[in-house]
Amino acid sequence: MTNRLQQLAYRLLGLLLLLALWQLAGKRHLGGKTLPAFTDVASVFTVNFRRALLLRSAIATSTSAGLGLLLGATLGCLTALTAQLLPALSPGLNRLAVVVNALPSIALGPVLIITAGRQATPILLAAIPVFFLLYVAATSGLHSADSRLTQLFTATGATRFQRLRYLDTPSAIPALLSGLKLGVTTAMIGAVVGEWFGAPTGLGIVILNTMQNFQIPLMWAAVLVVATISLTAYGLIGVLERSVERRRA
């Protein structure tokens, strides 16, 4: 317990140090005109209409990222399950996943805007890398069952489907959670980039507009919101991951 408190204290200390350095750099103009002091960025949040804008945008971006995460994770897991049940398809699906992952979102964005629309583009650009991440995580997770348990299932006459249901899938959960943890940040980046191609609202739009209008503190505030959402979701999944680990250890 004291250990965990100590860890928390160190983390807070690290954060404070970072903020202090930021503050110093901003006040001394060490980063030029584009790096305002932390307090200047923080004061953006005290202005009502700015706060409302950031909140609205945060909800839009989180929704896109969340839907993209859900879509990508679902497709990734389903593809991995298919490969597990029908091993003959596995090499083909591997290649498909690699190709999908190799598509650069910068090139894909304009195509998606035309075909899928401005609303759907952030969701899809969030979903694509998540699909790949979760496909890889699920595939390795589904193969991670203990060999003694695999033998037990064979010797007791389990069908392929029973093995998948009672052994492979539960064994894959830790790997899935790690994949999901990385997927959260990936999905946020995908959603923000997707918004740049012309979404109606979102933090990506705020970042783009403020950059063009040289509203530097507001731009930094939007970046800060993106990072906070990513890190919070990352931390929450981390907590879930540790509790699963503890139950199984």
Next chain:
Amino acid sequence: MATIQLTNVSKEFRLARDKRVLALSAMDLTIAEGEFIALLGPSGCGKSTILHLVAGLDEPSTGTVLVDGLPPKDLQAKQQLGIAFQEHALLPWRTVEANLELPFQIAGRTPDRAHIAGLIELVGLKGFETARPSQLSGGMRQRASIARALCLDPKLLLLDEPFGALDAVTRRFMNLELQRIWQQKRITTILVTHTVEEAIFLADRVLVMSGRPGRILREVTVPFPRPRTVETMRLEAFHHLVDNLTLSLEPSD
């Protein structure tokens, strides 16, 4: 219960392109219905390989393995095989009770709650039904594995050093427990062990194997009546047999 027949069985493993290991050679073995066999031998002599062949987890290179006159795969499909191997193999995310439900689920039957409760009691885990493996001691996990192996009233029980990881005291206790359970069920059993005392205490017949390639060196019918007790282990004749078998385990060259 099942009879087991190994005829001229050998097993060769390929390690690399032209590196092979002959694990078993020209093995003949007949096990009668309801018999308790102990396999004793130096590490690497092919004991686990025999169990894998009988369980249908592997195929012999030559010869045949028959259980009740049929290939072991048939026994698998009928869910008539109970196995418990060295390290417990419980599903870590399931409770003891839920682990014992697994054989029923694989057999496509609804778990028999009363039967499961009875088995949990039989292996002395009453009160731990809802504990997960991580909350149990090594001995308790091993007992849960054995209970699970017994769930569907198997015709054949294969135990591969089930108590290998336990300390001497727990091990002796588990030997007494296993005998008690076995006496109630009289299932054809093959027990692989490193420990001479354990083999003699539990088995009707002890088979001593040679080092690689594995073959049967000696066969000893254990004379002590059942139930064997802690007193049995103190008999002069028991010690004598232990010494005798220990000697034949030692490398002769």
